[in-house]
Amino acid sequence: MKFIEAIHSQLLWNKEQINRLRVELLTSDTPIAIEKLIYGYEQQNLALSFVLERAGE
Numbered sequence: 001m002k003f004i005e006a007i008h009s010q011l012l013w014n015k016e017q018i019n020r021l022r023v024e025l026l027t028s029d030t031p032i033a034i035e036k037l038i039y040g041y042e043q044q045n046l047a048l049s050f051v052l053e054r055a056g057e
């Protein structure tokens with residue numbers, strides 16, 4: 001159960017980071033770097049969601 005809780009926690013943290021980075025993107029001098037960070041968090045969330053789905057089976 002702690003494994004699933006840890007994944008949920010990581011998903012929430014990633015979503016917070018994505019939201020923060022999207023705001024930062026509006027005023028950034030390096031938008032491509034921020035977009036790559038957002039993409040990385042989104043990809044990690046997809047993978048974590050897949051793990052949660054498989055764990056629920």
